[in-house]
Each structure stands twice: as structure tokens, then as C-alpha cells.
Amino acid sequence: MDNDRSHDNLKEQDYLKDMPNHEFDEAVNTMQSSIQDEIAASTDLLGDKLDISMLKNEYSADDVQYQKKIQNLEKRYSHVRKTRGDGNCFFRAFGFGYLEHMLSDKKDYPIFQENASNSFQKLMDLKYPSFTVEDFFENFISVVNSVKEGVSHTELLNTFREEGMSNYFVVYLRLITSCQLQSDSDFYQNFIDGGKTLVEFCKTEVEPMYLESDHIHIIALTSALGACVRVAYMDRGGDDLSFHDFPEDSQPTLHLLYRPGHYDVLYPR
Amino acid sequence: MAFSQKRIQKEILTMTTSPPPGTRLVTETMQTTKEFLVEVHGAQGTLFAGEQFKLLFKFGDRYPFESPQVMFVGDHIPEHPHVYSNGHICLSILTDDWSPALSVESVCLSILSMLSSCTEKKRPPDNAFYIRTCSSNPKDTRWWYHDDKV
Known part of the structure; x- marks a missing residue:
């Protein structure tokens, strides 16, 4: 073969x-x-919730390094939900994962909703065309508001599985990220390499669909929405998993699993 | 997909009621919302003043997540370092740097600005080779972008 x-x-x-x-x-x-x-x-845009032990099957049994890391994941997390590897996985995992969490725990909702609502005006202040941005915003905010209005888990999942709706949501999360980067450009400019200006970076590596996310995207998106995310990194480096909280020292609401080039949603025990 | 139709209809409406200066949506020959022509007038005080060109826009089902296909058509193709004589345009927002927040209007504005900033009327250096070998769809070209000074 x-x-x-x-x-x-x-x-x-x-x-x-x-x-x-x-x-x-x-x-x-x-x-x-x-x-x-x-x-x-x-792969679905968003898969079903799977038992975390399923991850073992993705690596060979004698891959000691990964099998050990998965054992450690199992101690902390009970389930994983996979996303499609189409370059939008971070945004899709974040969007669905955060809203899903807030269906049952509304603690973060007011601040998230407020930041989400204010984001449109911020984009207008940066002279984004209301003509196109408005559509994305209206769709986005209606999904965010549906959480307060008691949308069911199945409906929320279906929204994120339907390509048009799901991608509309991703587009707007990308715009929020871009907006945050540009609003605090003095800070973020330090992290941009390759001689691009921050605006160029946003136009070529944040706003276009299907492009993968990096640390800087996560920092910007979480800080724009006041969200707290922990990422568990599982790669070939080191003997054990490493964890990063965005922002640092926060109490994470959403947990994501990172494997090189890809993000999935994790569910703590 | 419903999203793409709704979005294109909204764009057609805007292009009809308040087109960017120097452009006009050609409604007379429009037969479907999947493709249409936009007339572009070279701005006063630039090398293309007084000239008129036609841009063809074609939309796929994945618009606006993917870019429209855009090229110059007709007898008069602007003589510009980023425009091939077959009408193909080398402009990064038409492929790699497309964002769903862009629109027909913003593409027209970018192309107008590209024309206005031109300092010498000439074809791209690889024109003869390109037009002999390229596909009919400019989006099938894997562009290697020229400098963006013009």
C-alpha cells in the first residue's frame, strides 16, 4: 500500500x-x-463530544512520548470535541466552546456580551466598511444573544455545524481579533516579525479565512472579549504537556487542546 | 448558498444606488447575479484620465468566504505594470489576501487606486509569456506578487 x-x-x-x-x-x-x-x-466542522481516551488511538502504542502526554490529559480532562482542520479551527473551537460553556454557566456572559456588542463601533472607528461588517456583526450578535435567550445545546451545535452560519461567525471573530490588534498596535507591533506593519499583518494573516492562528491571535481575541482560555500544548517538545493561560493568571473558562497546527475543545473533569 | 446570494444582492443594490466615484455597474446587460460588469473611468489628473475600462466580476458559491474572480474585459485593457494584456490583474486582495469584509466596492476602489498611482504605462515584464501560458481563470494562477508601489 x-x-x-x-x-x-x-x-x-x-x-x-x-x-x-x-x-x-x-x-x-x-x-x-x-x-x-x-x-x-x-470531519464535521465540529464533531461530537468524545471520551478523551479516544486520543490514544490516534498514535501508535509505542509512541511513548505522546501516550504519556495523553495519560496526563486524561487526569485533567474527560472529553474532547474535535474541529475540522481547515485553518479556522481556533476560531471555531473558541466560538462554540465559549458559548457552550456559557449555556450552563452565565458568569462570563455579561462581560462577553458587552464586549461583543461594542466591537462593531470599534470596527467603524477604524473605518471598516459598515456595508460588509454589519452583516457579519448582526449574525454574530444574534448567536451570542441566543445564549441568553435560552437556545438549546443542539441548536447551538447545529449553528456551528452549518457551514454558512459557522463561517459567518468565524469571519467576525477574525475581525474582532484584527480590531484589537490595531487598537493596541504599539503593544502588538513588537510581536510581528517579517517586516510587516501591524495593519499588513491583520490584512494578510488575521482577516483572510482558512489561515491558522498563532499566540498573538489568541491574546488579541481573548483580551477583546474579556475571555479566559487555557491551552494545553501537546507536541514533540518536552516530556510533559505544557499549559498557557490567556490572559496569564486568569481562571480559565474554556480549555483547548493544541496539537501542531490544530485546536480542539477540551472538557475538564 | 443563501448567504452568498443575499450578500451579492446587497452589493448590487449599493453599486446601483451609490457606486464609488468613477465606477458604474452595467445593469443593461446583466443576466444573472453570478456575474456582472463594472465600468471604470480613469481618474482626472492620472495617466488614465479620459479612458474607460470594463471589469468582469464572477462569484462562486463560497463568496464572500472566497474572493470573486475579477478581470478586465473588452477591447480596451489598461496598460499597467500589474495588468496583463488578456485582462488578468495581479492584485493580492483578489486571491491570497481576500477577506470577507472586502466587497465589490472595495475591489473597485483598489483597482482605481492601482490605476491612479501608475507612473508609466507599460505591461508586466512577463506579459508575453504569461498570456501564452495562463489559464482563463486568473484565480487559477499562483501569483507571485510584484512590488506594491504601483
Whole structure:
């Protein structure tokens, strides 16, 4: 099987090498979109809540480093909910995870709702076009308000599983993040490398869909909404998991699992 | 998808009632909301003053999450370092840097500003090669963006 596959890869490379330019570009784009389609077909935008022990099956039994980290995760967390790996996973995990939490625990709701409501005017102050932003905001705030109005868990889940609604929500979270970065640009500029200005960074790495998030996105989004998030990092570094709280020293409301390039939702025991 | 239709209809309405200066939505020939033409007039005091061009906008089902396809069409294609003679435009917001908060209006404004800041009428250096080898859809090109000074 593996042999077949690598043989196919070689054939594919030869095939690409002989192609004229435009066919090459088209072939690369087709391949990319077929990879995206494959990811879309194999994972929901948001999966069901799974027992945390399921994670063990994703790594080989003799992968000591990961198996040990998963054991430690199991001590703290009972369940995990996976998100689609489409580059929007942090925003989708955050959006659903936070609202889901506030369905049962309303402690954070007033401040979250207030920050959410004020975000539109802040974007207008930065001269964003009300014409497009308004649509995203109205959709976003209606989902946020539905939490107060007693939306059911199933309805909330369906909202985040329906591609149009779900992506509208993600777009607006990206705008809030961008707005926060620009409003506090003196601070955030220090974290931008590659010679981009903060505005360029926002236009090329925050606002476009399907682009992955970094620390700076998490810091900006949590501080814009007054949200408290703990991220459990599970990667090849170190013998044990590491944890980061955003903001530091806060009592986390939402827990996320980070594995290189991807975020899922965690449920504490 | 319902979202994309609703959004395009809203954009058509805005382009009809309050288009950005120097642009006009061509409603006479519009047959579907999935594609339309916008007339663009070169601004006074620039190299393109008095010239008129046509931009073709095409929208896929994933608009506005994905960018529209935008290119110059017709007999008169602006002679600009980022515009190929087949009408394709090298502008990052049309592919990699597209954001759903952008719109037909903001694309028109970017293109107008690109034309206005032009200091010398000429084609991109790789024009002859590009138009011979490119796909008909500019979004299929994996653009390697020129400097953004013009």
C-alpha cells in the first residue's frame, strides 16, 4: 500500500514536471481543493463530544512520548470535541466552546456580551466598511444573544455545524481579533516579525479565512472579549504537556487542546 | 448558498444606488447575479484620465468566504505594470489576501487606486509569456506578487 502510494507520488511529480505553466497552476489548485474536500468530507466542522481516551488511538502504542502526554490529559480532562482542520479551527473551537460553556454557566456572559456588542463601533472607528461588517456583526450578535435567550445545546451545535452560519461567525471573530490588534498596535507591533506593519499583518494573516492562528491571535481575541482560555500544548517538545493561560493568571473558562497546527475543545473533569 | 446570494444582492443594490466615484455597474446587460460588469473611468489628473475600462466580476458559491474572480474585459485593457494584456490583474486582495469584509466596492476602489498611482504605462515584464501560458481563470494562477508601489 505504502509502496503504491510513493510510486503514485513519483508518477505525479513526473507528470507535473512536464506540464505547461497554466496546467501546472491548475493542477496544484485542483490538488489543493481536493485535499480540502477530503478534509471536509471526513470531519464535521465540529464533531461530537468524545471520551478523551479516544486520543490514544490516534498514535501508535509505542509512541511513548505522546501516550504519556495523553495519560496526563486524561487526569485533567474527560472529553474532547474535535474541529475540522481547515485553518479556522481556533476560531471555531473558541466560538462554540465559549458559548457552550456559557449555556450552563452565565458568569462570563455579561462581560462577553458587552464586549461583543461594542466591537462593531470599534470596527467603524477604524473605518471598516459598515456595508460588509454589519452583516457579519448582526449574525454574530444574534448567536451570542441566543445564549441568553435560552437556545438549546443542539441548536447551538447545529449553528456551528452549518457551514454558512459557522463561517459567518468565524469571519467576525477574525475581525474582532484584527480590531484589537490595531487598537493596541504599539503593544502588538513588537510581536510581528517579517517586516510587516501591524495593519499588513491583520490584512494578510488575521482577516483572510482558512489561515491558522498563532499566540498573538489568541491574546488579541481573548483580551477583546474579556475571555479566559487555557491551552494545553501537546507536541514533540518536552516530556510533559505544557499549559498557557490567556490572559496569564486568569481562571480559565474554556480549555483547548493544541496539537501542531490544530485546536480542539477540551472538557475538564 | 443563501448567504452568498443575499450578500451579492446587497452589493448590487449599493453599486446601483451609490457606486464609488468613477465606477458604474452595467445593469443593461446583466443576466444573472453570478456575474456582472463594472465600468471604470480613469481618474482626472492620472495617466488614465479620459479612458474607460470594463471589469468582469464572477462569484462562486463560497463568496464572500472566497474572493470573486475579477478581470478586465473588452477591447480596451489598461496598460499597467500589474495588468496583463488578456485582462488578468495581479492584485493580492483578489486571491491570497481576500477577506470577507472586502466587497465589490472595495475591489473597485483598489483597482482605481492601482490605476491612479501608475507612473508609466507599460505591461508586466512577463506579459508575453504569461498570456501564452495562463489559464482563463486568473484565480487559477499562483501569483507571485510584484512590488506594491504601483
